[in-house]
Amino acid sequence: MKITFVESRATPSGALVLPFAEAPKDAKDSKWPDALAKLDRDSGGALAKAAQAGRFRGRKGQTLTILAPANLDVSRVVLVGLGNSAKINARTAEECGGAVAAALLRSGETEATVLLDVLPRLPLAPEKLAAHVALGARLRSWTFDKYRTKQKDEEKPSLVTLKIRVGGIDKVRAAYAPLEAVAEGVEWTRTVVSEPANVIYPETLAKAAQQVLTPLGVKVEILGIPEMKKLNMGALLGVAQGSEREPRLVVMRWRGPGAKDQQPVAFLGKGVTFDTGGISIKPSKGMEDMKWDMAGAGAVIGLMRAIALRKARADVIGIVGLVENMPSGTAQRPGDVVKTASGQTVEVLNTDAEGRLVLADALWYCQERFKPRFMVDLATLTGAIIVSLGHEYAGLFASDDRLAQRLTAAGDAVGERLWRMPLDDAYDKQINSGIADVQNIGANGSAGSITAAHFLKRFTNDV
Numbered sequence: 518m519k520i521t522f523v524e525s526r527a528t529p530s531g532a533l534v535l536p537f538a539e540a541p542k543d544a545k546d547s548k549w550p551d552a553l554a555k556l557d558r559d560s561g562g563a564l565a566k567a568a569q570a571g572r573f574r575g576r577k578g579q580t581l582t583i584l585a586p587a588n589l590d591v592s593r594v595v596l597v598g599l600g601n602s603a604k605i606n607a608r609t610a611e612e613c614g615g616a617v618a619a620a621l622l623r624s625g626e627t628e629a630t631v632l633l634d635v636l637p638r639l640p641l642a643p644e645k646l647a648a649h650v651a652l653g654a655r656l657r658s659w660t661f662d663k664y665r666t667k668q669k670d671e672e673k674p675s676l677v678t679l680k681i682r683v684g685g686i687d688k689v690r691a692a693y694a695p696l697e698a699v700a701e702g703v704e705w706t707r708t709v710v711s712e713p714a715n716v717i718y719p720e721t722l723a724k725a726a727q728q729v730l731t732p733l734g735v736k737v738e739i740l741g742i743p744e745m746k747k748l749n750m751g752a753l754l755g756v757a758q759g760s761e762r763e764p765r766l767v768v769m770r771w772r773g774p775g776a777k778d779q780q781p782v783a784f785l786g787k788g789v790t791f792d793t794g795g796i797s798i799k800p801s802k803g804m805e806d807m808k809w810d811m812a813g814a815g816a817v818i819g820l821m822r823a824i825a826l827r828k829a830r831a832d833v834i835g836i837v838g839l840v841e842n843m844p845s846g847t848a849q850r851p852g853d854v855v856k857t858a859s860g861q862t863v864e865v866l867n868t869d870a871e872g873r874l875v876l877a878d879a880l881w882y883c884q885e886r887f888k889p890r891f892m893v894d895l896a897t898l899t900g901a902i903i904v905s906l907g908h909e910y911a912g913l914f915a916s917d918d919r920l921a922q923r924l925t926a927a928g929d930a931v932g933e934r935l936w937r938m939p940l941d942d943a944y945d946k947q948i949n950s951g952i953a954d955v956q957n958i959g960a961n962g963s964a965g966s967i968t969a970a971h972f973l974k975r976f977t978n979d980v
Contacts, residue, residue: 518618518658518676520651522693523630525684531628533591534617535564536636536650537575538602552635556594560586568596576600577609580616595620595629605639607649608932614653621676622658630680647683648692654679655700661711695827702823705729710815714791714808719757719839722790722811723765726818726837730769733825740766750878751855752863753838756871759795759848760841766879767814769821769835773828781832783889784821785879787872787896788814788839795842795868796850810872813895814839834887838875842868854953858882859976862953870957872898873969877976884980891920892980894973901965902938910936914970916977938967945971 535553557564563586567573573581577600584593597616599605621629633647641649660674683689709717709725717725727737742763745754750766757764767788770781789810793799799807814837821835849855853865855874859881863874876894883892902912911928913935915921921937928935944967947959955975959968 518622518655518674519678520655521678521680522647522651522686522689523680523682524686525634525682527680527682529591529630529632529682530680531591531630531678532593532595532621532624532626533589534595534597534621534629534631536597536599536613536631536633537573538599538605538636538639539575539577550635550637552632556589560589563587563589564594564596573598578612578616580620582620592626593624602637602639605641605646607641607645608930610641610646610649611653611656611931614650614655615657616653617650617679618654618657618676621679622660622674623672623676625671625675627675627677628680629676629678630682633681633683643683644685644688644692647681647689648696651679651681651693652696652700655697656703659704659707661708698823698826701826702819702821705822706812706815706819709818710809710812712808714841717808717811718762718790718841719765719788720763722788722814722818722837722839723767726767726769726821730818730821730825733822734771735821735825736770736772738768740768745878748858748878748882749856749860750858750882752857752874753840753878755849755853755855755865756789756795756842756868756874757840759845760843762790762841762843764838764840766882767818767835767837767839769818769837771821771824771829771831771833771835773824773830773832775830776832779832780890781834781887783834783836783883783887783892784817785876785883785892785894786813786815786817786835786837787811787876787894787898788837789872789875790839790841792842792869792871793844795848795871796844797867797869798844799869810842810897811839812897813837816895834883834889836879836883838879840871840875842871857976858885859978861955861975862950864950864953864956866956867958870969872896873957873972876973880973880976881978884978889980891917892977893920893924899966899969901969905938905966906936910934912966913937914940914967914974916940916974916979938970940967940970940974944968945974948972948975 571581575598579598581596792807792810950956
């Protein structure tokens with residue numbers, strides 16, 4: 518879907534989208550802005566009558582579609598609620614754009630115009646409102662239909678162009694440019710994470726990262742088995758040894774224009790392109806979802822793409838460990854002991870607790886080579902965190918309070934909420950091994966996500 522911005526007073530085309538702020542609860546009648554009131558009069562009062570019949574009051578997320586309104590030269594009008602006008606912010610605008618895309622993407626409409634210029638003054642500047650509406654619409658319109666060959670016409674996305682009518686086009690385009698870069702990164706990540714494991718595996722994911730990042734100025738290094746053996750990455754290599762797919766470690770670096778001569782920041786991602794659990798094999802139900810066990814790596818590569826497209830003034834390291842965890846005659850066994858890049862030994866009690874083994878070597882390599890200010894690790898590490906938090910929050914484990922606060926605030930701003938979980942020596946004791954330096958699961962099986970975090974912490978060298 519193509520998103521364009523058009524100046525105020527441009528003649529709308531296609532479906533008409535009218536955003537509304539919520540009417541006060543004590544208001545007997547909703548007072549429409551003048552421009553919208555004129556549209557209602559032109560329709561012979563059809564819009565207001567439909568809004569009343571549909572109990573539309575402009576609540577956040579509320580939508581109402583009016584088909585073929587009388588006396589208006591449009592096929593449909595979509596009313597979209599913004600909620601309380603005093604509380605409208607960037608996230609509200611993105612939710613509005615998402616609601617527009619959801620209402621029209623497969624509606625049969627090929628074109629639509631969102632009239633933002635008819636709104637009264639809001640707390641959010643017009644250019645930011647328009648930019649974030651566009652971002653929300655773009656993210657919501659993403660689809661993954663690559664392997665569908667027999668879709669009915671009504672199932673296919675029909676919306677080709679979304680126009681957003683607003684004043685001050687130059688300011689709007691400047692506000693949207695960095696958000697467009699974020700959308701590019703998100704869409705790339707969503708697509709690569711959705712690919713099946715016979716398409717995306719360590720070698721192909723490493724190549725994909727190189728192909729999308731190198732032209733943007735990101736330096737990409739790909740380490741194979743010989744290089745990782747020299748670095749003594751026995752934990753990562755141990756996970757990969759049961760698969761015919763060879764592992765890769767992808768090291769990415771972006772040094773933006775004017776980046777200060779200081780320590781870089783680092784992001785690491787778990788990239789298990791398919792996780793059977795290895796010898797500690799998973800139940801068959803839902804195993805197809807384990808193609809998603811590389812989502813952390815996908816997010817980091819997408820992040821590096823967004824950063825480069827924005828030409829961020831930053832020095833950023835991205836590292837992803839890519840493996841496939843399979844059962845075979847060469848697979849790692851429960852009870853094996855491996856030596857990590859840090860020199861610490863790990864007793865592998867459960868081969869399905871494999872992501873932490875991959876990340877242990879990646880984290881150590883990152884801090885030892887690049888000496889970063891901080892490391893942020895993104896991983897689909899444990900199902901135990903879903904037992905704790907469900908799907909509303911992601912679990913956050915942090916050894917630095919300021920970094921934890923910044924991550925939490927960022928998550929709140931965009932609706933990706935984080936909940937900080939405890940790190941305490943009492944939990945750390947559970948991963949002490951009887952025959953090695955550490956074991957890869959807790960002794961009693963409880964607090965699985967917390968003991969996983971403590972395992973990782975042992976390989977950060979206090980970074």
